Amino acid sequence: xxxxxxxxxxxxxxxxxxxxxxxxxxxxxxxxxxxxxxxxxxxxxxxxxxxxxxxxxxxxxxxxxxxxxxxxxxxxxxxxxxxxxxxxxxxxxxxxxxxxxxxxxxxxxxxxxxxxxxxxxxxxxxxxxxxxxxxxxxxxxxxxxxxxxxxxxxxxxxxxxxxxxxxxxxxxxxxxxxxxxxxxxxxxxxxxxxxxxxxxxxxxxxxxxxxxxxxxxxxxxxxxxxxxxxxxxxxxxxxxxxxxxxxxxxxxxxxxxxxxxxxxxxxx
Ligand code: MLT
Numbered sequence: 001x002x003x004x005x006x007x008x009x010x011x012x013x014x015x016x017x018x019x020x021x022x023x024x025x026x027x028x029x030x031x032x033x034x035x036x037x038x039x040x041x042x043x044x045x046x047x048x049x050x051x052x053x054x055x056x057x058x059x060x061x062x063x064x065x066x067x068x069x070x071x072x073x074x075x076x077x078x079x080x081x082x083x084x085x086x087x088x089x090x091x092x093x094x095x096x097x098x099x100x101x102x103x104x105x106x107x108x109x110x111x112x113x114x115x116x117x118x119x120x121x122x123x124x125x126x127x128x129x130x131x132x133x134x135x136x137x138x139x140x141x142x143x144x145x146x147x148x149x150x151x152x153x154x155x156x157x158x159x160x161x162x163x164x165x166x167x168x169x170x171x172x173x174x175x176x177x178x179x180x181x182x183x184x185x186x187x188x189x190x191x192x193x194x195x196x197x198x199x200x201x202x203x204x205x206x207x208x209x210x211x212x213x214x215x216x217x218x219x220x221x222x223x224x225x226x227x228x229x230x231x232x233x234x235x236x237x238x239x240x241x242x243x244x245x246x247x248x249x250x251x252x253x254x255x256x257x258x259x260x261x262x263x264x265x266x267x268x
């Protein structure tokens with residue numbers, strides 16, 4: 001992993017990232033942004049795309065090898081940190097590809113840093129803000145993580161991330177469980193509160209003026225395909241794809257299909 005120090009308003013944050021530079025002329029750069037409470041390793045099956053694309057795969061602040069954002073992070077500050085990373089490496093514009101929480105950050109990235117974005121890939125995510133029940137559940141989960149650590153919450157979450165046919169694949173599931181349980185309780189708690197308070201971006205969808213690929217997993221209970229199809233219908237230049245046999249972690253569960261979708265979307 002490489003790292004870069006970015007300047008926040010009053011202090012510095014170190015961001016850890018993998019960068020694979022493709023030698024192919026004019027190869028697009030894909031910025032892969034992980035979900036919660038994961039890190040860059042959830043994109044391990046996308047590294048093979050480096051033959052065709054440059055790849056930037058960071059750990060979000062507070063996750064993996066990256067330093068923390070002080071005080072309340074906020075989705076907008078996460079988006080700004082990623083924008084500083086892209087500008088720092090001078091690799092704009094990028095294809096922003098975010099999964100779930102990574103997708104929530106993607107709406108802000110697009111709204112705040114439109115000039116850095118050539119395409120969007122929205123995986124297993126949604127644009128709506130949380131309802132009150134979900135917000136309350138996140139507050140409870142944040143408090144529990146700070147008091148007791150994250151293990152219990154991660155074990156409860158794990159079955160919702162995988163399709164029935166993937167959950168028995170321990171070679172796939174165990175590294176994800178390990179990455180989740182490595183999430184510091186402070187990051188876990190702050191991100192739950194951050195997601196509870198995130199802005200509703202349903203109104204942003206009609207204003208998206210870059211080609212957008214929306215990828216759903218057939219068995220995803222967190223961001224179900226029907227919801228994602230309705231979301232895609234509101235984005236002017238969008239393509240919707242549902243991956244059969246995938247759950248919430250479609251890039252990891254069905255990497256061959258996922259990578260083919262990315263390839264045909266960006267290159268044809
Ligand atoms: C994720 O995968 O990032 C989470 O499921 C997002 C969420 O909790 O809404």
